[in-house]
Amino acid sequence: DTEVTQTPKHLVMGMTNKKSLKCEQHMGHRAMYWYKQKAKKPPELMFVYSYEKLSINESVPSRFSPECPNSSLLNLHLHALQPEDSALYLCASSTSWNRGLSTDTQYFGPGTRLTVL
Amino acid sequence: DQQVKQNSPSLRVQEGRISILNCDYTNSMFDYFLWYKKYPAEGPTFLISISSIKDKNEDGRFTVFLNKSAKHLSLHIVPSQPGDSAVYFCAASFFGNTGKLIFGQGTTLQVKP
Numbered sequence: 001d002t003e004v005t006q007t008p009k010h011l012v013m014g015m016t017n018k019k020s021l022k023c024e025q026h027m028g029h030r031a032m033y034w035y036k037q038k039a040k041k042p043p044e045l046m047f048v049y050s051y052e053k054l055s056i057n058e059s060v061p062s063r064f065s066p067e068c069p070n071s072s073l074l075n076l077h078l079h080a081l082q083p084e085d086s087a088l089y090l091c092a093s094s095t096s097w098n099r100g101l102s103t104d105t106q107y108f109g110p111g112t113r114l115t116v117l
Numbered sequence: 118d119q120q121v122k123q124n125s126p127s128l129r130v131q132e133g134r135i136s137i138l139n140c141d142y143t144n145s146m147f148d149y150f151l152w153y154k155k156y157p158a159e160g161p162t163f164l165i166s167i168s169s170i171k172d173k174n175e176d177g178r179f180t181v182f183l184n185k186s187a188k189h190l191s192l193h194i195v196p197s198q199p200g201d202s203a204v205y206f207c208a209a210s211f212f213g214n215t216g217k218l219i220f221g222q223g224t225t226l227q228v229k230p
Contacts, residue, residue, distance in 0.1 A: 045217055096216075105166055106163070
């Protein structure tokens with residue numbers, strides 16, 4: 001089973017709202033990722049968690065706040081977003097990138113389509 | 118600097134024929150390559166991967182070829198089916214790169230019945 005689930009599927013929010021995106025995997029993966037994807041563009045990495053610790057922040061604005069409550073869950077808290085933040089937000093997981101091997105395939109969830117009004 | 122390039126934005130193929138999607142890379146440190154398929158408004162689906170110690174990997178209708186000297190890889194789909202119509206992304210990574218995948222810009226494949 002290589003399933004990563006994401007909720008909600010769609011989200012519409014105003015610029016003053018606070019909302020959260022949720023990602024879950026039960027494959028025992030220890031690395032989890034948040035990506036942002038705009039139409040007709042490749043996914044852009046935002047954050048990497050390895051063993052529940054934030055390993056990489058790709059200079060993402062602070063209005064995006066990730067959280068990894070446990071090894072199966074990854075949240076992305078959103079606050080005071082801008083209309084240009086509207087995109088498909090993808091979660092992915094892999095066994096780990098920290099094993100000394102680069103052969104870790106990332107499995108993606110279906111994404112959350114976010115619209116900021 | 119785009120380290121992974123898919124120079125063909127689109128490709129149209131007749132059902133039953135072969136689809137060949139190409140990808141070039143510039144960073145010789147890349148040692149793992151992946152192909153993902155993506156339908157609109159869905160997450161990318163992993164298709165097939167290849168390690169730099171191999172030059173070919175096959176899985177059903179999908180075969181990936183790697184030419185390290187040319188820094189080129191290709192995905193062959195045989196036979197192509199209408200359900201294969203999607204955007205295909207090539208991605209690359211290397212040990213020590215913090216798990217970061219470098220994606221190409223994608224190629225839209227349309228398989229005509």
